[in-house]
Amino acid sequence: MLEGLDASGKTTQLRLLGEALAARGIPHLATREPGGTQLGARLREVLLDPARAMRPLTELLLMVADRHEHVEGVIRPALAAGQWVLCSRYTLSSLAYQGFGRGLDLDVVRRLNELATGGLEPDYVFLLDLPPRVAYERTRDRDRFEEEGLEFFTQVRVGYLELLRGVPRGYVIDGTLPPHKVCGEILARLPLSGL
Ligand SMILES: Nc1ncnc2c1ncn2[C@@H]1O[C@H](COP(=O)(O)OP(=O)(O)OP(=O)(O)O)[C@@H](O)[C@H]1O
Ligand SMILES: [Mg+2]
Secondary structure, eight states: OEEESTTSSHHHHHHHHHHHHHHTTOOEEEEESSOSSHHHHHHHHHHHOTTOOOOHHHHHHHHHHHHHHHIIIIIHHHHHTTOEEEEEOOHHHIIIIIIIITOOOHHHHHHHHHHHHTTOOOSOEEEEEOOHHHHHHHOSSOOTTTTSOHHHHHHHHHHHHHHHTTSTTEEEEETTSOHHHHHHHHHTTSOOTTO
């Protein structure tokens, strides 16, 4: 599971990790939230549209609706087929963005996450950490979240770092490193030897 601010490099790492697993002959699936299913792609459009304001709870409910479809329709079937699932964003994103960022009650976010996932937890979580200013400078066409100011992203980052401390096999990776170094840091923590 890859987590991090907008433009922290999740999509880039999903691609590099996919290549690294393919080179080792490990069956895998790369996917993302929101938007990892057909319905999810529609939800993603609505969620990221800068022209569409919505209340924080609405945002959370749409995110967990997307997550439920994704877990049941994509992640569980892939795991059952013996694939490694590489996913950009999951439950921690809702806790960091809708909880720490938007100020919703963390217990409400936790309960909805639990409902959406049936308790399915990732084996590994990698937080691509970087200062919000660096992330912001990497973005061009800004979506609804990226339109938020630095203060919002500072809150989200603080949340991520705090949340990561409670995650088993949760690692903070320096997202300011060049892409291949970030990928190396992640691979070094995965159980690849002996495969
Ligand atoms: N380690 C890196 N160092 C410098 N630039 C990077 C690095 N990783 C990615 N980038 C660049 O930053 C931009 C955002 O990267 P990417 O799309 O992978 O981030 P993301 O976390 O998936 O963003 P989003 O949350 O918006 O989907 C891209 O232009 C990408 O080329
Ligand atoms: Mg991305």
